[in-house]
Amino acid sequence: MLRGWHIRHKDLQIIVNLKRRKLMSKFFKAFLLAFLAFPFAANAVTVASWGGAYTESQIKAYVDTYSDPSAIQFENYNGGLGEVRAQVESGNVTWDVVDVLPDQAITGCDEGLFEDISDLYDDFTPAPDGTGMIEDMANNGVTNLSDCCAPQIFWTYVVFYDPDAFPGDKPSRIADFFDTTKFPGKRGVHTWANGFIQMALVADGVAPNAVYTVLKNQTGAVDRAFGVMDKIKADIVHWSAGAKPLELVKSGEVVMSIAYNGRVGAANLAEGENFEYIWEGQLIEQEYICLMTGAPDRDRAIDWMIHASSPTSQAEQAKYITYGPMRASGIPIIEAGEPWGPNGQAIMPHMPNTPERLKISVMGDPEWWSDNGAEIDERYAAWMGN
Amino acid sequence: MEDIISTTDQILTTDGLPLKVSLRKTERKNKIRAFLLVFPLLLFIIVTFVVPIGDMLLRSVDDSQINNVYAKTFEEYNKWDSENDELPPEAVYEAIFNDIHYGDKVQVGKALTRMNYSKSGWKSLIKKTRRAIKKIVKSGELPTSYKETMISIHEGWGDRLFWVSMKQMVNEKTVIYYWNAIDRTYDIDGNVIMQDEKRRMYIKTWIRTFKVSVYVTFFCLLLGFPVAHLLANLPLRYSNLLMIFVLLPFWTSLLVRTTAWIVMLQQKGVINGVLVWLGIINDDQRIQMVYNMTGTIIAMTQILLPFMILPLYSVMKVIPKSHMRAAQNLGAKPVRAFIRVYLPQTVPGMSAGGLLVFVLAIGYFITPELVGGKDGQLIGHWIAYHLKTTLNWGLCAAIGSILLAIMLVLYWLYNKIVGIDNIKLG
Numbered sequence: 001m002l003r004g005w006h007i008r009h010k011d012l013q014i015i016v017n018l019k020r021r022k023l024m025s026k027f028f029k030a031f032l033l034a035f036l037a038f039p040f041a042a043n044a045v046t047v048a049s050w051g052g053a054y055t056e057s058q059i060k061a062y063v064d065t066y067s068d069p070s071a072i073q074f075e076n077y078n079g080g081l082g083e084v085r086a087q088v089e090s091g092n093v094t095w096d097v098v099d100v101l102p103d104q105a106i107t108g109c110d111e112g113l114f115e116d117i118s119d120l121y122d123d124f125t126p127a128p129d130g131t132g133m134i135e136d137m138a139n140n141g142v143t144n145l146s147d148c149c150a151p152q153i154f155w156t157y158v159v160f161y162d163p164d165a166f167p168g169d170k171p172s173r174i175a176d177f178f179d180t181t182k183f184p185g186k187r188g189v190h191t192w193a194n195g196f197i198q199m200a201l202v203a204d205g206v207a208p209n210a211v212y213t214v215l216k217n218q219t220g221a222v223d224r225a226f227g228v229m230d231k232i233k234a235d236i237v238h239w240s241a242g243a244k245p246l247e248l249v250k251s252g253e254v255v256m257s258i259a260y261n262g263r264v265g266a267a268n269l270a271e272g273e274n275f276e277y278i279w280e281g282q283l284i285e286q287e288y289i290c291l292m293t294g295a296p297d298r299d300r301a302i303d304w305m306i307h308a309s310s311p312t313s314q315a316e317q318a319k320y321i322t323y324g325p326m327r328a329s330g331i332p333i334i335e336a337g338e339p340w341g342p343n344g345q346a347i348m349p350h351m352p353n354t355p356e357r358l359k360i361s362v363m364g365d366p367e368w369w370s371d372n373g374a375e376i377d378e379r380y381a382a383w384m385g386n
Numbered sequence: 387m388e389d390i391i392s393t394t395d396q397i398l399t400t401d402g403l404p405l406k407v408s409l410r411k412t413e414r415k416n417k418i419r420a421f422l423l424v425f426p427l428l429l430f431i432i433v434t435f436v437v438p439i440g441d442m443l444l445r446s447v448d449d450s451q452i453n454n455v456y457a458k459t460f461e462e463y464n465k466w467d468s469e470n471d472e473l474p475p476e477a478v479y480e481a482i483f484n485d486i487h488y489g490d491k492v493q494v495g496k497a498l499t500r501m502n503y504s505k506s507g508w509k510s511l512i513k514k515t516r517r518a519i520k521k522i523v524k525s526g527e528l529p530t531s532y533k534e535t536m537i538s539i540h541e542g543w544g545d546r547l548f549w550v551s552m553k554q555m556v557n558e559k560t561v562i563y564y565w566n567a568i569d570r571t572y573d574i575d576g577n578v579i580m581q582d583e584k585r586r587m588y589i590k591t592w593i594r595t596f597k598v599s600v601y602v603t604f605f606c607l608l609l610g611f612p613v614a615h616l617l618a619n620l621p622l623r624y625s626n627l628l629m630i631f632v633l634l635p636f637w638t639s640l641l642v643r644t645t646a647w648i649v650m651l652q653q654k655g656v657i658n659g660v661l662v663w664l665g666i667i668n669d670d671q672r673i674q675m676v677y678n679m680t681g682t683i684i685a686m687t688q689i690l691l692p693f694m695i696l697p698l699y700s701v702m703k704v705i706p707k708s709h710m711r712a713a714q715n716l717g718a719k720p721v722r723a724f725i726r727v728y729l730p731q732t733v734p735g736m737s738a739g740g741l742l743v744f745v746l747a748i749g750y751f752i753t754p755e756l757v758g759g760k761d762g763q764l765i766g767h768w769i770a771y772h773l774k775t776t777l778n779w780g781l782c783a784a785i786g787s788i789l790l791a792i793m794l795v796l797y798w799l800y801n802k803i804v805g806i807d808n809i810k811l812g
Contacts, residue, residue: 078774080773080775081775081777085777085779107498107777110495110498110499110513111498112492186653191758191763236760237674237677237759238677238759238760240755240756240758240759241756251652251654251655252654253652253653367509368510370509371506372507373775374502374506374772374776375506378585378587379584379585379587381591382587382590384760385587385591385763
């Protein structure tokens with residue numbers, strides 16, 4: 001009895017083992033196949049972008065409206081050219097298009113990480129009145145397009161506050177941000193210099209459109225900015241992640257903060273907040289999509305870039321995030337279509353680059369920044385830590 | 387002796403081979419088999435460890451890219467009598483004129499990133515000049531004086547500071563990145579001097595990194611020791627529960643824990659709120675505990691604590707309880723018994739935990755980045771910055787290599803003082 005059971009048990013074990021081995025080999029094969037197939041599975045244009053609400057808006061505005069939405073896939077990255085350079089140098093390019101900051105658009109083009117597409121600019125969609133893309137951008141004050149990229153949006157460093165925090169007078173000018181006697185309380189500022197030093201100069205009386213001229217031509221202009229920043233140094237809370245300034249202001253940790261305008265717009269439009277902007281002195285930065293050198297799906301990538309940089313596409317994106325179209329002709333499309341927001345909200349109050357706001361804004365000069373940014377950032381770090 | 391060997395040589399196996407040969411054959415077979423078994427692992431270590439570190443060390447001293455682009459310029463530049471002449475001679479201007487124009491566009495572009503780090507402004511200087519030179523060459527009229535032409539294109543060519551900064555680039559194998567990583571640079575004669583005062587922040591950051599790592603290690607030890615002791619000595623059902631308390635945060639996402647600390651520590655946060663509620667501080671005296679170094683130390687201590695507790699626990703677990711009893715039996719008071727008998731036996735755990743925490747802390751990035759604010763960012767921040775933003779990979783590699791060297795020195799010191807055999811991880 002016992003012996004018989006023992007044998008049966010043994011048989012059973014063999015069967016189980018066999019099955020397990022089969023299962024294992026199946027699993028192994030599937031694994032190997034998945035592993036091998038992975039690089040080839042990406043049979044689409046891969047766009048690397050920042051993720052979050054921004055990429056969602058890109059997908060809605062540029063992919064869902066594209067002739068073949070399944071041909072485009074987005075991948076998140078953390079910004080910077082580190083991964084781009086690693087891909088190009090190793091010869092293993094898996095991205096086709098990268099969404100980058102303007103100074104990186106320039107550096108990447110200089111270094112040959114992005115492909116020069118300036119010959120193709122004539123193929124890009126003109127404005128409704130026939131103005132070509134380059135001129136259309138120039139109408140918005142952008143002259144420094146790198147030769148490898150197509151325009152996306154304007155985003156800005158802007159000061160915002162919760163009006164409830166100021167029962168009496170409310171801050172309205174950038175100088176108020178640097179004046180803690182008139183408006184006591186802490187200020188939220190990011191841990192790098194860009195945006196902050198330009199605001200400091202405007203607060204010190206430099207005309208917004210002259211900030212870069214002053215930085216370029218006047219010796220000691222940077223010292224001057226740091227001098228203004230010194231005034232509120234003891235009252236600064238430094239943030240480094242884009243969601244932080246909203247939390248800081250909401251929780252009352254600071255009374256005013258510099259933030260990305262799109263984040264403030266989203267809080268106002270989607271979360272029912274009532275934040276006010278100080279548009280004066282806001283730094284307008286550009287965002288580009290650039291073609292990787294050696295992009296695996298180059299032609300389709302260019303076709304998509306043309307689609308994503310047309311005025312209508314750019315106006316469409318503003319529906320989902322309050323970043324402004326870099327094509328000047330995008331703004332009238334939004335204005336005509338108001339209320340343009342997805343929930344029937346008017347979005348022009350949150351657009352950073354209306355003609356009136358452009359007049360009091362600092363237009364970023366990525367060329368100057370890519371020249372001087374590293375030195376200023378190091379100086380800023382020394383200043384913060386002292 | 388010889389006789390014996392020669393007789394053993396005569397012994398044959400059943401195959402007719404001498405025993406020695408046959409033995410050697412099997413031995414070689416075994417060796418090959420053993421090697422093949424470890425080969426995947428060896429390959430793995432080479433690919434993931436040796437190659438990247440080697441690459442990093444090479445990059446930290448390699449400046450060949452720019453030396454290829456400006457080969458002629460640098461050759462002429464080295465002949466420049468910089469003591470007597472304010473600006474370099476005509477030959478240098480001619481050489482750089484040609485190097486910029488005839489150099490491969492991408493290679494010149496790559497060199498820009500590197501040049502700009504030595505002095506801000508190189509980028510636009512070269513780019514503007516390149517465009518202007520293109521026009522000049524196209525027009526067919528080569529300049530009679532390259533020097534004057536270039537200065538008229540951009541006044542930067544008449545600025546001695548640009549030429550001084552070139553001194554940092556002329557060596558194909560260079561240590562300038564290491565000097566840059568500790569706030570130093572070259573003057574016109576190639577002497578090492580301090581970087582511009584306003585720009586000095588690396589030494590400060592290095593010291594801060596060290597300070598934070600030491601503090602974090604110390605606090606981890608301070609907090610981890612009693613916990614590990616409890617874990618090792620409590621009855622099983624309590625110690626299991628306690629172990630879960632230790633491990634649960636360990637398994638929780640790093641970002642969640644970091645953010646939780648921000649909520650706890652900020653001025654309108656939990657801790658300040660409780661202090662104000664208890665009347666210990668006034669509402670306008672709320673303490674700034676986050677977005678500075680304090681926040682970094684607190685958050686990192688909590689996050690790294692399990693790395694101290696677990697090795698300590700595994701060591702304490704095997705210390706027989708009878709040792710303390712024996713010591714007390716022999717007349718030692720509890721404190722003395724603890725210091726003389728128990729503590730020395732926990733040294734392997736303390737040193738393993740300490741080394742582990744310190745190594746992790748010195749290269750820590752994400753937590754200091756989020757809670758560091760004004761003065762809590764560590765050297766890892768600058769590696770990431772130069773890797774992504776300025777693309778100054780030489781400097782990144784130099785900083786990384788210095789970190790590696792610091793770790794090796796610490797390891798060596800540790801081995802000298804405590805002995806590496808004394809380490810116990812589990």
